[in-house]
Amino acid sequence: MDYLTLKKQVLNKYFSRTNDMQKKAVFRINGAVLIVAGAGSGKTTVLCNRIANMLLFGNAYNSNTVRELSDDDVAFAQSFLAGEIDNFDAAERLSEIFGEDRVKPWNILAVTFTNKAAAELKERLENMGADVDGIWAATFHSACVRILRQDIEKLGMGYKSNFTIYDTDDQLKVIKTVMKEHNISDKAVTPKAVQNLISRSKDKLITPDKFSTKGKNGSDDYQLSTAKTIYTDYQARLEAANALDFDDIIMLTVKLFAQCPDVLSHWQNRFKYIMVDEYQDTNAAQYKLVSLLAEGSGNLCVVGDEDQSIYRFRGATIENILSFEEQFGAEVIKLEQNYRSTATILKAANAVIANNTQHKDKNLWSDLGDGDKIRMDRFSTEQEEAMFITERILDGVKQGKKYADHVILYRNNAQSRTVETTLAKSGIPYKIIGGVRFYERKEIKDIIAYLCVLNNNYDEVRFGRIVNEPVRGIGAATLDELNRVVSGMGISYVQAMCESDSLPSLSRKAKVLVPLGETFSELSQHTDDISDGSLIDDILDRFGYREAMQRQGLEGEVRLENINELKSNMITFAKENEGAGLSEFLEQVALVSDMDSFEADDDKAVLMTMHSAKGLEFDTVFVVGAEENIFPGYRSQFDPMEIEEERRLAYVAITRAKRHLYFTCAKQRMLYGQTMRNKVSRFVVEIPSQYMAYDDHSAVTASAAARSAEQMKPRTSYLQQQQRSYRAGQREMEKRVENVSYAPGERVRHGVFGDGTVLSAKAMGGDWLLEIAFDDKGTKKVAAKFAKMTKI
Missing domain, CATH: 1.10.486.10 (PCRA; domain 4)
Known part of the structure; x- marks a missing residue:
């Protein structure tokens, strides 16, 4: 067997736990790479194996260099291929035999979403036989803090390396102190609103001196002027206290790199291979940071899924991942095989997310079988809803499941109260993620x-x-x-x-x-x-x-x-x-x-928001409050991009389920101190009926649980009527835009935002994604299908 053939066989065997597309990502180590990793597609496996390949074999897989091997080397390789030696024991010797241009551990920066993910990444690499000493596996904030501890004094701003990091409560205290000193009433502007405004400004690298006080009509705005005063004094107080808030950590690192070319050069030379996980949830400051670091070597690999971009409210911008291929000239590798969920669950997820315009073509699939249909259960009240969930969990435990196999997901923390009370009364052990930490x-x-x-x-x-x-x-x-x-x-x-x-x-x-x-x-x-x-x-x-x-x-x-x-x-x-x-x-x-403190081996049912569930998986998932005005929320319905964000959240919720998925809703529920009567969520309606099993419990009492199939018919048809009504509305919206085109410079009138000028227009799947500069509402991206829009 010739050297190149033997080498390919050895490397393919070493990374045999990856599929063909995963291997493509593992062996592509140089240049810009975008790994589009669908939910449950094994992206953590890819990240670990890709780094292991960089450390052990470098660019060997893609090299045509031929080496002379000793008989002992050939015999060792053949023993490995025969399964006589496992990966861990073979790693060091195989690396010596076949490795080419191997990457040094200290030249790798792997950015993860949580500290826990970073620790798990290094642990898995060690278990694969790789030397991880020197690798930086960290969150954006952790990595930047390490850089600032070393170099922050070079900014010349008065900060010292022993700076303190303020949390959100600390920030609010400073803001309230500043407002008190300036005699600013919290009725004019609330501290939390100012805190959010400061945070979003820092996400965009806007310092107090660059903070605009111009309102939507172009004239000075009182609230913005007030916010600028607070922001300016707030920042001065942080500097005097030798303190940074979370957003400063990224912003000051970018500022350090921009002001000190020697510092940037040092870190560029250090990090010659950069990997960023969850890239769809990066903001403008993080994008700039990554761009600056990657300018040195050009070796930048980002992993993400635009369909799981759910942190717009924190400043994340989906455009970072959507434009990555074009901006960096990247090779795109799609991971579409799902190892978590049944085919029915994935088909439902695909159907829901297909309604988004900000969406790259991909199709999740699974070879785990079709599995059960997705359940949609409707109740008279939220108390009945909670009791149903409790009964299903108890049934699952009787069938051999663990309590921890069940998760209850909700859009807002306020929804957990009734379910929590019912679980406690039933003796079901549970934990709430996102409560008092x-x-x-x-x-x-x-x-x-x-x-x-x-x-x-x-x-x-x-x-x-x-x-x-x-x-x-x-x-x-x-x-x-x-x-x-x-x-x-x-x-x-x-x-x-x-x-x-x-x-x-x-x-x-x-x-x-x-x-x-x-x-x-x-x-x-x-x-x-x-x-x-x-x-x-x-x-x-x-x-x-x-x-x-x-x-x-x-x-x-x-x-x-x-x-x-x-x-x-x-x-x-x-x-x-x-x-x-x-x-x-x-x-x-x-x-x-x-999520750093989340332990899956703790046998308790889990309650959490959909945002907190990202990256996790459970055998059985209950999505409660699947109703319009709750999920999606009332305010999001006036902004097409907000609806798309909510739909991505639905996609995340659906794809947490491995085998069983329930949507539940109530005919009426008490929430935020008022009784609400809502229609079923559009995200449920968007799932094709062949994947759904409907049951309307609201028409009967709890004692009538043993009803006949004939009695079920009118109740199961309720959701089907909702689907027909919703889809008719969709067709009507599509008719409004199918014969209309848009071009930059045209004037349009939006039903909510008023008049504006089209800045850009992009045809997307039977719709138009428009960027419009509205006269009174600023610049927004809207989907024509969802907008009551006319040309003027």
């Missing part, structure tokens, strides 16, 4: 605040949280004076307390402040070693926190147990991250997400 508990936030101040003595928000916790007689007036001293003198809070006896405005409280400051100063010297968690014990004992908890009785004991769990987390972190200190631990705490 461990790190959001008061006592945990208190101890984290102490740790933050020890790490960064300038941290205004965290200092304000714990300076009088437990109570020390330090009131708001003293805190305000401390803030003025720190700001005016440019010193830290710890220094201000230590020197308070010589400061006239603080001398009255010096007996309390000086010893407090000295304790902070002393403990601040011991933040490098966190290996035994004793720093947390010191906080509990030296600041009187343990004693305060003990006075609270049983509740205090529970809180101390939670703090001990935090101590355990610190010790574990130190063991897993040799040489890491307090800064690194706080960074990990700040960047943890709900």
Whole structure:
């Protein structure tokens, strides 16, 4: 057997757990590559195998270089092909025999959606026999924090490498403080609205000085002008506190690269191979970051699925993945074989998402068989809906399933209450993802605040949280004076307390402040070693926190147990991250997400939003509240692009199911304090009837469960009537656009947004995707099929 044939056989055998399209992605390591990975298509397998190939074999598969092999090398390769040696034991020797232009671990940056995914990626690579020491597998935020820890001082903005990361609660506190100082009423503009506006601005790399105050009519807008004032002062306060919010982490890294070519060059030379997972959920700042890093080598591989782009509300833009092929001249590899779901579930998902215009052609398929039909069950009230779900879970457990095989998905957290109550009454163990997280508990936030101040003595928000916790007689007036001293003198809070006896405005409280400051100063010297968690014990004992908890009785004991769990987390972190200190631990705490703590082996039924379910799979999925005005929500119905986002969310929900999928709805439900009567969700109606089994329970009482097939007929026809009505409306909309074309420069009138000028027009599947500059509503992308639009 010649060398090239033997090499191909060995590499194909080594990566034999991948299908043909997956192998294509694994062996294509150079240049720009877009891997369109449909739901359940094994993208994690592809990511791991692709990196393993880069490390072990490099570009060997595509090389025609012929080598002379020794008899021992040939014999080893043939033993491997015969199955006498497994991948793990063969990896190092095969790499030496066949590897060409192998990639160094430290030249790889793999960006994942969660910290948990990054850890799992490295673990799987180690199990494949690859050397992962030096690989950066991290989220965007984690990777950028590491870069900023090293280089942020080169920005010349006053930031130091021990900066603090503010969470959303911390941000709101700063915003409220700024509003109070400027006498801005929260009736004029709400803190949360400002927070969102600042976040979206940073997503687009818009700094306070570039923040526009122009409204839709082109003149200055009061709310935008107010927001700019707050944004400007907010950013100044963060810098003074040596603190970054989540959006700063990306924005400042991009700014660092733009301002410091030597820094950019360093990281480009470091990361010669870049892979980005979940690319469909990147925003403008992340796109710019990736583009800058990839300019060095041009080796950029992104993995994603535009049909699972569901974070528009966080600033994600689907255009990043839709335009990637054209912008980077990328090869496109489609993964369409699904290893998770039955064919019926996939056909339903394909049918629903086909209604979107922002959609690349692909067709998920499965060889797992057709499976059961998808259920649509309608009830009189949400209580009956919840009871039905409870009964189905109990039936499933009787049949040998685990509680954890069942997930209840909802559009909004407010929908969980009734289901949660019913599960509890029935004795079904359950957990809610997205409820009060461990790190959001008061006592945990208190101890984290102490740790933050020890790490960064300038941290205004965290200092304000714990300076009088437990109570020390330090009131708001003293805190305000401390803030003025720190700001005016440019010193830290710890220094201000230590020197308070010589400061006239603080001398009255010096007996309390000086010893407090000295304790902070002393403990601040011991933040490098966190290996035994004793720093947390010191906080509990030296600041009187343990004693305060003990006075609270049983509740205090529970809180101390939670703090001990935090101590355990610190010790574990130190063991897993040799040489890491307090800064690194706080960074990990700040960047943890709900899904990082999700454990699938915990045998409890799961309740979560559809957004939280992304990337997960369950045997049985219940989608509750499948009703218009809930899913999709009322507001989204005025914006075609919002409807498309909601439809992508439906696609994500459907494709979480492996074998059984239920949609449920109620004739009427109490939600947000009012009784709602809604039609069945359009996303259910869009599923062809041959894949559905309908049951309308609302026409009978619970005691009439054993009804005849004849009695079922009028109830099962309800959804079929809904389908006919919906599709008739669809045909009517299609008739409006089938003989109409659009071109840039034309003036049009939209039923909701008013008059505007067409900027671009793209024919897409019997419809037109238009970008229109509306006179009063700004620039929007709309689908002509959904718009009541006429030319003017």
